[in-house]
Amino acid sequence: MGRLEEPPAKGVRELYPFLYEGRADLESVLAEACRSTEEKAAEIVRLRWQVAEASADALMECAGEMALRFASGGRLFAFGNGGSSTDAQEVATAFLHPPCGLSLPALSLTSDVAVVTALSNDVGFDVVFARQLAALGRHGDIAVGLSTSGGSTNVVRAFEEATRRGMLTIGLAGDEGGRLAELDLLDYLFVIPSSSVHRIQEAQTTVYHVLWELTQHALGAVPAP
Numbered sequence: 726m727g728r729l730e731e732p733p734a735k736g737v738r739e740l741y742p743f744l745y746e747g748r749a750d751l752e753s754v755l756a757e758a759c760r761s762t763e764e765k766a767a768e769i770v771r772l773r774w775q776v777a778e779a780s781a782d783a784l785m786e787c788a789g790e791m792a793l794r795f796a797s798g799g800r801l802f803a804f805g806n807g808g809s810s811t812d813a814q815e816v817a818t819a820f821l822h823p824p825c826g827l828s829l830p831a832l833s834l835t836s837d838v839a840v841v842t843a844l845s846n847d848v849g850f851d852v853v854f855a856r857q858l859a860a861l862g863r864h865g866d867i868a869v870g871l872s873t874s875g876g877s878t879n880v881v882r883a884f885e886e887a888t889r890r891g892m893l894t895i896g897l898a899g900d901e902g903g904r905l906a907e908l909d910l911l912d913y914l915f916v917i918p919s920s921s922v923h924r925i926q927e928a929q930t931t932v933y934h935v936l937w938e939l940t941q942h943a944l945g946a947v948p949a950p
């Protein structure tokens with residue numbers, strides 16, 4: 726990989742003089758930003774290796790369980806807050822409308838603004854996912870919850886509801902797993918060992934894309950990864 730030490734300075738000062746107003750140090754700031762970008766890229770590679778090494782067997786086993794659920798008519802429900810809410814949407818989209826392989830029934834519980842706001846307004850944000858699972862979830866379905874801290878109450882409550890309903894429960898968390906790890910509630914918990922919310926979110930994409938690929942393979946829809 727080429728080094729990123731040099732800032733993209735050529736012509737920048739001429740093209741965007743307002744950027745430099747009152748910022749004599751901007752070039753060194755840009756250089757530092759480039760260096761730090763390279764370090765972050767290296768960190769995300771390291772984290773992905775760590776989670777792959779620590780969880781290879783669990784990922785394969787989990788994907789096998791997911792394939793069994795889908796083959797028996799199960800559906801996947803994904804949920805999370807903030808950046809994890811859009812990750813939940815990507816999880817659902819990847820399973821429902823993949824670039825190749827089988828289209829599988831999957832829904833994000835973060836996507837319907839009317840449902841999310843009504844439940845939050847009328848009942849409380851803590852139950853925004855649990856209430857949806859109480860209405861939609863059935864024995865044999867799959868719950869995928871993402872939380873970088875592992876501590877969001879609405880994610881924990883959703884998993885409690887999913888467990889009551891006999892759903893397969895799969896959590897993605899960061900750091901040391903937070904409350905999701907402490908509660909020891911889940912069938913599978915994949916932890917990204919970082920305290921950076923952004924690095925955790927980046928590594929979590931790899932976890933759920935690998936789960937997607939292994940599940941499709943277990944269903945005979947795509948070749949072995």
Ligand SMILES: O=C(CO)[C@@H](O)[C@H](O)[C@H](O)[C@H](O)COP(=O)(O)O
Nearest residue numbers: 806807808809872873874875877922
């Ligand atoms: O980091 C971002 C966006 O990248 C934030 O929006 C972040 O997702 C939000 O603060 C969430 O509410 C954090 O919740 P959680 O991941 O700890 O469950």
